[in-house]
Amino acid sequence: MFQFAAPGRALAVWLLGAACLLPLEVLAERASSAIDLNTFGRLPEDFEAHFFDVPLAVRVELDQRYLGDAMVVLSRDNRVQLLAFTDTEQSAEPATLRQLWQQRLEGGRMLGDCLQNCPDGLQAIHYSLANSQLSLLTSNAEKREQDALFHHLPEQSDAGLLLRNQLNLVNDGNQTTGRIGLLGQGNLHNWTTLADARVERTPAEQGDMRYRMNQLYAQSLHEAHFFRLGYFSTDSQGLVRQPALLGRRPDSTLGLMLGSSDSLLVDNGQASAVPVYVTPNRPGIVEIYRNGSLINSQPVQPGLQAIDTRVLPGGIYDVELRLLEDGLETSRSEVSIYKPSRWQNMDNRWRYNLYLGQQVELLSNSDGNREQSPVFGALSNYLMHPSAVLGLSVQQVDADLQLGTSLDWDVHERFKLYASLNQTQGLGNGGDLQLTYTHPWGSLLLSHNQTWLEPGSNGRDDTSQRQVRSRTAFSINQRVTSRSSATLRLEHSAGSASGLGADLSWAFYGKLRGHQSSVRLSLFDRPGTRSSAGVRSRGVNVAVSMKLERDGRQLGVDVGSRASREGGNDPYASLWYRQNVDLGPVHSLGGSATLDGYGTSLAANGRFHSQALQGDAYAQSSSFNNNLSGGLNLESTLALGAGKLAMGGSNLPLEAGLIIDVESDLHGVKLRANDGQGMSAVLHPGRNIVPVTAFKSGHVRFDFDTKDVPPAQIQPLAVDYHLNRGGVGYHAVKVMRTVTVFGRLLDGQGQPLHGAHVVNDAGRTVVEADGYFNVEMSESRPTLEIRHGTAGNCLLTLTPDNFDREDDLLIVGDQRCVPSVG
Numbered sequence: 001m002f003q004f005a006a007p008g009r010a011l012a013v014w015l016l017g018a019a020c021l022l023p024l025e026v027l028a029e030r031a032s033s034a035i036d037l038n039t040f041g042r043l044p045e046d047f048e049a050h051f052f053d054v055p056l057a058v059r060v061e062l063d064q065r066y067l068g069d070a071m072v073v074l075s076r077d078n079r080v081q082l083l084a085f086t087d088t089e090q091s092a093e094p095a096t097l098r099q100l101w102q103q104r105l106e107g108g109r110m111l112g113d114c115l116q117n118c119p120d121g122l123q124a125i126h127y128s129l130a131n132s133q134l135s136l137l138t139s140n141a142e143k144r145e146q147d148a149l150f151h152h153l154p155e156q157s158d159a160g161l162l163l164r165n166q167l168n169l170v171n172d173g174n175q176t177t178g179r180i181g182l183l184g185q186g187n188l189h190n191w192t193t194l195a196d197a198r199v200e201r202t203p204a205e206q207g208d209m210r211y212r213m214n215q216l217y218a219q220s221l222h223e224a225h226f227f228r229l230g231y232f233s234t235d236s237q238g239l240v241r242q243p244a245l246l247g248r249r250p251d252s253t254l255g256l257m258l259g260s261s262d263s264l265l266v267d268n269g270q271a272s273a274v275p276v277y278v279t280p281n282r283p284g285i286v287e288i289y290r291n292g293s294l295i296n297s298q299p300v301q302p303g304l305q306a307i308d309t310r311v312l313p314g315g316i317y318d319v320e321l322r323l324l325e326d327g328l329e330t331s332r333s334e335v336s337i338y339k340p341s342r343w344q345n346m347d348n349r350w351r352y353n354l355y356l357g358q359q360v361e362l363l364s365n366s367d368g369n370r371e372q373s374p375v376f377g378a379l380s381n382y383l384m385h386p387s388a389v390l391g392l393s394v395q396q397v398d399a400d401l402q403l404g405t406s407l408d409w410d411v412h413e414r415f416k417l418y419a420s421l422n423q424t425q426g427l428g429n430g431g432d433l434q435l436t437y438t439h440p441w442g443s444l445l446l447s448h449n450q451t452w453l454e455p456g457s458n459g460r461d462d463t464s465q466r467q468v469r470s471r472t473a474f475s476i477n478q479r480v481t482s483r484s485s486a487t488l489r490l491e492h493s494a495g496s497a498s499g500l501g502a503d504l505s506w507a508f509y510g511k512l513r514g515h516q517s518s519v520r521l522s523l524f525d526r527p528g529t530r531s532s533a534g535v536r537s538r539g540v541n542v543a544v545s546m547k548l549e550r551d552g553r554q555l556g557v558d559v560g561s562r563a564s565r566e567g568g569n570d571p572y573a574s575l576w577y578r579q580n581v582d583l584g585p586v587h588s589l590g591g592s593a594t595l596d597g598y599g600t601s602l603a604a605n606g607r608f609h610s611q612a613l614q615g616d617a618y619a620q621s622s623s624f625n626n627n628l629s630g631g632l633n634l635e636s637t638l639a640l641g642a643g644k645l646a647m648g649g650s651n652l653p654l655e656a657g658l659i660i661d662v663e664s665d666l667h668g669v670k671l672r673a674n675d676g677q678g679m680s681a682v683l684h685p686g687r688n689i690v691p692v693t694a695f696k697s698g699h700v701r702f703d704f705d706t707k708d709v710p711p712a713q714i715q716p717l718a719v720d721y722h723l724n725r726g727g728v729g730y731h732a733v734k735v736m737r738t739v740t741v742f743g744r745l746l747d748g749q750g751q752p753l754h755g756a757h758v759v760n761d762a763g764r765t766v767v768e769a770d771g772y773f774n775v776e777m778s779e780s781r782p783t784l785e786i787r788h789g790t791a792g793n794c795l796l797t798l799t800p801d802n803f804d805r806e807d808d809l810l811i812v813g814d815q816r817c818v819p820s821v822g
Contacts, residue, residue, distance in 0.1 A: 052076050053755030055083060055766045059133045060101075063140055066091050067098055072105075072134060073755075073766050080127060080134065081108040083764055088718075095699045095718035101136065149345075150223045150264040151695045153190045153724060160641030160728025161186040162654055167615075167634040173627030175203040185654050187726035192219045194726075197363070213363035214252060221264055221695075224348060228257040231362055234395070236353050238262055240342045240381050243391040243404035244432055246451060247424040250375045250397045255357015259379075262344050263725075264695055272309035273338040273346050273386035276321070279304050284325035290317060314339045316387050317413035338386030340410070349383040359397075373398055387411070391420070401425045414438045428453040428466075442478040442485070447471075470494045484508040499527030499536075517546040522560075528567070535567030552580030552588070564597060565624065572596035585610040599623040611684060612636055614649040639689045641728025648689035650681060655694040656723035661687055664735035665780050666712055671735070672705040675721075683733070697722035702733055711808040712737045713762045713776060736778045738762045739800060743812035744771040745786065753817055756788040777810070792819030 052074055060067040060082070068088035073081045082105035085098055104119055114122045121139035128135070166181040179200040186193040196215040201208070217230025226237065231254050236242040238260040278286050280300050286307060288296045296311055300323070307321070316338050323331045340346075356376045377395030384390050391406035406420035418434040430451040437444045450470040475489040489503045505522040512519075522541040528534040541560035548555060556576045564570035578590035585608040592603045603620035619630035639646045639657050646659045662671060664685045671683040677693045682705055690700060699720045704710065712735055719731045745753045745767050752771025758764060760783070763776035777784065777798065784796040794817040804811045 053766065054768055057086070057132065058127070059131070060085070060136070061133065062093070062097070062101065062136045063138055064135075065093060067093055067101065067136075070102075070134070071765075073108075074127065075108070075755075078111050079108045080105065080111055080125060082106055082134075083766065094697065094720045095716070096720040099716075149266060151266055151697075153221070153264075153695065154697075154722045154727070159186075159188050160639070160657070160723075160726060162657055162726060162728065163638040163640075164654055165634075165636050165638065167632070169633075170631040171629055173622070173625075173629045177202050183654065185726040187656075187724045187728075190220065190724050192221075192725045193217070194219070210366055211364065212361070212366055216362065221261060223264055224260060224262070224345065226259060226261040226263070230254070231360075232257060234353075234355050234375075234377055236379050239351055239353060239379060239391075240389050241391050241406055241408050241418070242379055243393040243406035244420050244422055244430070245393060245395065245402045245404045245424065246422045246430040247400060247402055247427050248397055250377070250395070251359045251361065253355065253357035253375055254360045254362070255355060255375075257353065257355035257357075259353035260348075260351040265344055270310060270314065270339050270344060270346065272312070273340075274336065276307040276309055276335050276337070277304055278307060278321060278323055278333075280323055280325055280330070282325045284323060284330070287322040287324065288312070289320040289322065295319070309337060309339070312337055312339065315413065316340065316410045340383075340386055340389075343383055343386075343389065346383070346386070351381040353377070353379040400427065426454060442476065444477075445473070445475045447473045468494065480506070483510045493527070501526040512544075512546060515546045515548060517544065519544050528563070532563035533565065533567040535563060537563035539563065552578075554578045570597045594623065596623055599626075610649050611686070611688070612647045612649050637689060639728050642730035644687075644730045646687045646689050648681075650689070650691075655725055656692050656721075656727045657729075658690045658692055658700065658719070658721060659687065659728060659730045660690050661730075661732045662735065663732065665737040665778075666710060666735055669710070669712070669735055670705040671702050671714065671733070673700050673702055675700045685735075692721050692723065694723060694725040694727070710737070711739065713778075715762075736762050736780065738776045738778055739805070739808050739810045740774055741777045741784070741798060741810045741812055742772075742774045744814050745773055746771060746814055746816050748816065748818045750816075753786070753788055756786050756817065759785040759787065786817045788817070792817075794819050 055071045055073060058070055058072050060070045068085040068091045070085045071083040073083060082102055085102065088098060100120070109125060111125050111127055113124045122136065123139060124137045126135040126137070161184060163182065163184040168179045170177050179198060181198045182195070184195040194215055194217055197211070197213045199209060199211045201210070213231070215232050217228050217232040219226055219228045231252055233252055234250050234257070278300055280302055282302055284300055286298055286300050287294055295313065298308060316336070318334060318336050321333045321335060322329055354377070358372055358374050360372050375395065375397055377393070379393045380391070382390045387410040389408040391408070393404040395402050402422070402424045404420060404422035406418070409417045411417055414437055416436045420432045422430045428451060432449045434447045435445070448470070450468065453467040453469065455466060471491065471493045473489065473491040475487065477485060477487045479485045484507060486506045487504070490500070492500045503522065503524045505520060508519040511517060520543045525536065525538045528536050539560055539562040541558060543556065543558045545554060545556035554577070558574040561569055561571045572594060574592060574594040576590065576592035578588060580588050586606055587609050588607045590605045594601045601621050601623040603618065605616065605618035607616045608614065613634055613636035615632065615634040617630070617632045619628065621628050637648045637650070639648065639659055641659060644659045660673065660683055662683050662685050669685060672680060673683055673690045674680040675692050675698050677696065677698060679691045679693060681688065681690045683690070692698065692700065697720070699718045701718045702714050715734045715736065721729050723729060745756055745758070747753045752769070753767055754769050754771065756767040758767065758773050758775050760775060760777045761781050762778045765773055765775040767773045775784070779800060782798045782800060784798060786794045786796060796815055796817070798810065798812050800810055
């Protein structure tokens with residue numbers, strides 16, 4: 001059926017014999033940790049030439065953990081040399097671990113037991129011919145680590161500083177208000193430091209500049225707890241819900257704070273708080289359905305067996321278990337899954353925040369400083385049931401004792417309840433109730449909030465009656481069709497501002513005249529405000545927006561009526577347009593024109609983003625009094641660490657960061673950096689900031705941020721990090737334009753230089769048995785270094801212009817390697 005040439009028949013016979021002897025080979029491998037390559041001296045000559053001193057594709061494992069696919073070279077003296085990893089996408093091991101073992105093996109090491117010079121606990125190296133696998137065994141092979149509950153803080157965390165700067169300016173046509181905000185977060189010896197300050201100018205201050213330090217503290221984490229010392233605000237941390245309190249919150253406090261934290265908690269997959277069991281009679285499969293859709297299936301064995309709920313989605317919901325035995329369904333049952341998404345560690349039912357200190361104002365020139373007074377507070381959550389969280393809080397501010405309690409209860413997967421009660425000495429009482437119901441076609445929300453204030457508690461002596469303030473709201477959102485929905489909201493307020501308001505809207509999302517569009521019709525009837533002279537505001541609005549085909553262009557029209565400033569009817573019409581542009585740092589521009597009962601008003605806006613800053617600016621005129629107003633918002637982030645300084649314009653999460661220097665042969669190249677945990681950034685040639693996740697060790701991968709990948713190589717493709725919050729690391733990345741060099745390497749006598757190593761900045765390879773090779777070469781440094789133990793070493797300079805070139809392939813033909821003498 002098949003026709004083999006003589007060498008092919010010999011190779012087939014040898015492979016058949018090797019397959020028959022695999023059991024003996026396995027026994028031999030158990031007795032010795034490596035195959036002795038000298039035992040393959042009986043290989044056919046044609047096969048042997050393609051087995052020794054040539055690149056072989058192998059799978060590399062370290063202590064039975066997959067490191068990646070790689071190219072290696074096996075020599076007749078029982079040595080192995082690792083050239084490079086070729087595929088690591090499916091490996092969970094960090095890039096630095098691969099780089100470490102590549103350095104250990106790139107010079108070549110003996111197969112078998114490691115007897116001397118054994119780095120990093122190396123015990124043995126084994127090569128399996130049967131499955132082309134290279135196995136590395138270290139002293140850690142028998143140490144099976146249990147799943148850690150908490151991330152370990154970096155042993156040598158890089159000191160760093162991340163400083164976010166904000167500038168906000170607004171002019172209403174008469175006066176200018178401005179603010180400069182500074183929020184800095186640093187890291188020193190696994191302590192996180194935070195500083196928050198502002199400088200502002202408002203019309204109420206008659207042009208005077210005001211400055212204030214809001215926070216200045218240091219914080220340390222230890223597993224499920226945090227400790228804070230310094231000048232801080234008393235915002236809760238690590239709580240599911242802080243019970244609402246009536247009255248004034250404490251100003252910044254000088255003191256200490258400690259409490260619960262999930263920042264270091266490892267996401268090992270949360271199990272259901274209530275275990276789920278099945279009792280099959282025979283081996284089978286349990287299928288798990290949610291709302292009629294299969295979400296998981298697991299094999300089960302006879303007897304009482306718990307289902308692994310760690311792999312199921314978070315939340316509190318009902319599922320159906322279908323038990324199949326011998327392919328036949330034998331039972332169905334309904335059970336509930338309790339995996340509260342807001343409570344990650346079910347083993348710890350208490351969460352708390354405690355603080356103690358004194359209200360003071362540091363580094364501030366604000367007038368009306370409050371009298372310094374001691375403050376303390378205790379805020380806590382208790383997991384009463386997987387579906388119910390109880391909240392308790394007590395704090396003292398200005399000698400007034402504030403008490404509060406709350407209940408978060410997921411009554412059902414679709415029905416949730418929140419209730420709270422609070423009392424403040426000398427001020428009054430309050431309560432809050434929220435009911436939420438969701439269903440496949442929409443949701444309903446009912447809320448009621450009410451406070452009873454003691455006479456004179458608002459600072460006025462005009463009444464001796466107890467004041468009652470309340471607000472009740474009801475809203476319903478209903479999907480009418482697959483492309484449209486309707487919303488109704490009713491709200492009633494009683495107290496200083498009373499009245500009933502109603503909003504009804506219908507929205508459609510789909511295509512109009514071939515363009516993706518949205519249409520919204522709104523009707524409203526609301527209590528009067530100062531802008532309507534106290535007269536109720538009634539009106540209608542029709543809004544249509546449309547996405548045009550290219551350049552991110554959008555066009556919209558609004559038509560309707562509303563209350564005028566005198567309380568009458570004010571019809572209006574508005575036309576707006578927005579487009580993405582590429583004008584240096586300017587990324588989008590927009591404008592609008594509005595015609596109403598007073599005249600015409602115009603508006604313009606734009607967004608910009610550069611490597612150093614980002615922001616937006618806008619301007620608009622008033623049809624009522626022709627006032628021209630406008631505003632400017634700027635933001636930038638400064639990173640300092642590892643002796644480097646960088647500035648970025650992205651809106652980066654202020655956790656930790658890497659300063660990345662990109663050196664490139666390609667003009668205008670863009671790279672995408674991704675840490676696999678939701679953080680990403682676009683890199684340009686020069687200095688960049690990449691946001692990364694704090695506390696968790698991980699690695700950032702680099703790739704070209706374009707659909708058409710250029711003929712270039714990124715080195716390195718990934719870097720590792722492990723940083724504390726506020727930490728900053730540094731790495732350099734090089735982008736080289738490359739060509740693939742194809743040719744044949746000969747020695748001084750014209751014979752193929754079999755087994756020679758070809759090395760370049762962009763890649764390396766080993767010459768095949770017939771002398772042919774192909775390797776990636778940097779265009780900026782077109783030099784190949786040839787290394788051969790017998791023939792010696794030499795350098796080949798291959799200027800691309802001197803050879804035939806087909807796109808990115810450079811054909812160099814026969815090249816002689818003649819080692820230089822002396």
